Amino acid sequence: MAHGDITHIDIPVADLAKAAAFYSELFGWQIAEPPGFEGYPMWSAPNGISGGGLAPRSEGFTQPRSYVEVDSIDDTIAKAEAAGATVAMGKQPITAKSWWAVIVDPDGNHIGLFEGTTQD
Template identity: 80%
Template sequence: MAHGDITHIDIPVSDLGRGAEFYSALFGWQISEPPGFEGYPMWRAPNGISGGGLAPRDDGFTQPRSYVEVDSIDDTVAAAVAAGGHVAREKSPITATSWWAVIADPDGNHIGLFEGIAEV
């Protein structure tokens, strides 16, 4: 993946098991919980390239969220804020070599950011 590519899509579900069964049956996605990511089933599409995760639905996360790979979350957040957006979730580590954050555009749409090397 390269800067600007959509790398991951999180889908909020109220029941992780039911969500995994639904999407696996509907689209043929392979869904599993990799070691270190228990409670966060990740899906891989049949093309072997696209994927994402199923995450617990809550009041702040009710719609699927796409994640875009960036060279620097810090620089991208600064540019988003300068352009009229805001930070919806601060930068947080995923692994020792990767991070994520969420920005909102001026209309309130949430876009996830990914920086680093995915280890799963």
């Protein structure tokens, strides 16, 4: 993936098991909780490229959220804020080699940012 690519989509759900069964049956998604990500079932579309996760619905997370890969979360946040965005969640680690954050664009849309690699 490269800077600007949509790399992941999270879907907020009330019941992880029920949602996993629904999306698996409806779209043929392979859904599993990878080691280290218990409680966060991740889905992979039949094309083997598209994917994301099923995450517990919470205040401020009520609609699906796309994540855009960026070269630098810090630089992207600075640029977004200069253009009128706000930060819903600052940079947080996912693994030793990857991070995420969430910005809110001037129209109120929550956009996830992803930096790093999922490869060892």
